[in-house]
Amino acid sequence: xxxxxxxxxxxxxxxxxxxxxxxxxxxxxxxxxxxxxxxxxxxxxxxxxxxxxxxxxxxxxxxxxxxxxxxxxxxxxxxxxxxxxxxxxxxxxxxxxxxxxxxxxxxxxxxxxxxxxxxxxxxxxxxxxxxxxxxxxxxxxxxxxxxxxxxxxxxxxxxxxxxxxxxxxxxxxxxxxxxxxxxxxxxxxxxxxxxxxxxxxxxxxxxxxxxxxxxxxxxxxxxxxxxxxxxxxxxxxxxxxxxxxxxxxxxxxxxxxx
Amino acid sequence: xxxxxxxxxxxxxxxxxxxxxxxxxxxxxxxxxxxxxxxxxxxxxxxxxxxxxxxxxxxxxxxxxxxxxxxxxxxxxxxxxxxxxxxxxxxxxx
Numbered sequence: 134x135x136x137x138x139x140x141x142x143x144x145x146x147x148x149x150x151x152x153x154x155x156x157x158x159x160x161x162x163x164x165x166x167x168x169x170x171x172x173x174x175x176x177x178x179x180x181x182x183x184x185x186x187x188x189x190x191x192x193x194x195x196x197x198x199x200x201x202x203x204x205x206x207x208x209x210x211x212x213x214x215x216x217x218x219x220x221x222x223x224x225x226x227x228x229x230x231x232x233x234x235x236x237x238x239x240x241x242x243x244x245x246x247x248x249x250x251x252x253x254x255x256x257x258x259x260x261x262x263x264x265x266x267x268x269x270x271x272x273x274x275x276x277x278x279x280x281x282x283x284x285x286x287x288x289x290x291x292x293x294x295x296x297x298x299x300x301x302x303x304x305x306x307x308x309x310x311x312x313x314x315x316x317x318x319x320x321x322x323x324x325x326x327x328x329x330x331x332x333x334x335x336x337x338x339x340x341x342x343x344x345x346x347x348x349x350x351x352x353x354x355x356x357x358x359x360x361x362x363x364x365x366x367x368x369x370x371x372x373x374x375x376x377x378x379x380x381x382x383x384x385x386x387x388x389x390x391x
Numbered sequence: 392x393x394x395x396x397x398x399x400x401x402x403x404x405x406x407x408x409x410x411x412x413x414x415x416x417x418x419x420x421x422x423x424x425x426x427x428x429x430x431x432x433x434x435x436x437x438x439x440x441x442x443x444x445x446x447x448x449x450x451x452x453x454x455x456x457x458x459x460x461x462x463x464x465x466x467x468x469x470x471x472x473x474x475x476x477x478x479x480x481x482x483x484x485x
Binding site: 150175177178181340341342344346348 | 413416417418420421422423424425430433434437458461462463464466467470471
C-alpha cells in the first residue's frame with residue numbers, strides 16, 4: 134500500500150445527533166477533511182471538529198453537468214491522498230447512498246494502490262422509516278431515484294411500498310440551488326397508471342436540526358404538485374393492496390395455510 | 392420566546408441582518424454538535440437552553456424564536472441565505 138489513505142464517512146441527516154463516534158474520531162484526526170454537506174451548520178460543525186476542513190461545493194458549478202462535478206470532486210479527494218495525507222471525505226447522510234463521488238473516489242484511490250474504505254451512517258431512508266413508522270419488511274419496499282425511475286421505466290409492485298428520492302429535482306440533470314421539479318407532472322402521470330388519484334402519498338423530509346419534527350405532507354396522488362415539494366423531498370407511496378398469498382408455495386415450504 | 396423576527400426594510404441591511412443571524416445560529420448549532428452535555432440539555436428542554444443563551448448574549452430573542460418555531464425550513468432559509476450557497480446533491484443517472 135502507498136502512503137496516504139482515504140476514509141469516507143457520513144454526517145447523518147441531523148446535525149449533532151447522527152454523527153457516529155467512529156466518524157467523529159476519524160474527522161478529528163484527519164490531515165484534511167473534504168466535505169459535501171447540505172446544511173451550512175453541518176459545515177461549521179465539521180470545521181469545529183477539524184479546522185483543516187474544506188468544502189467540496191466549490192467544485193459544483195451551477196448549471197454544470199453533475200457527472201463533470203462528481204468527477205472533479207473524486208479527483209480532488211484522490212489528489213490529496215496522493216500527497217500522502219490521511220484524508221477523510223464527509224458526505225451528508227450515508228456516504229454510500231445517493232452519493233456518486235464517494236464511490237468514485239474510493240474506486241479511484243484503490244486503483245492507484247491506496248487504502249480506501251467507507252463507514253456507514255444514518256441515511257434519509259433510515260429517518261423515513263423511523264418518522265413515518267414504516268417497516269420495510271412488512272410489505273416490502275421499492276426504492277428508486279425519481280428521475281431514474283422514470284427514464285428506465287422501472288416496474289412497480291403496488292402491493293409493496295414505493296419510495297422515490299429527489300422528487301424536488303425530478304427531470305433535472307444540472308446542479309441547482311433551488312427546487313426544479315420539472316418532471317413532477319410526468320412522475321404523477323406515471324404513478325397514476327398504477328394507483329388511483331385518491332391514493333394518499335406522503336412528501337417527506339427529515340429534519341436536519343435537533344428538536345424539530347420532520348416535514349410530512351400527506352396528499353392524494355392526483356393532487357401532488359410542485360407546491361408540496363422542496364429540493365430535499367422524498368415521496369413515500371404506501372402499498373395499494375395486500376400481496377396475495379401463494380398457497381402452493383406455502384405447501385411446498387411446509388408452512389401452514391391461514 | 393415566541394417572538395417573530397423583526398426584519399429591516401432596506402435590502403443591504405436585511406442581508407447584513409440575515410448573515411449576522413445565520414452566524415449566531417451557526418455557532419450555536421456547531422457547539423450543539425460538539426458538546427454532548429449541551430445536546431442532552433437541548434433535547435430535554437430547548438426553551439431553557441435557548442433562554443440562557445439569550446441572557447448570555449450569544450443568541451438574540453429572534454434567534455431563539457426561530458429555533459422554537461414549528462417549521463425547521465425557516466431555520467434552513469436563514470442559514471442558507473447567510474452562508475455559502477449549497478448545491479443540491481443529486482446523483483447522475485442517465
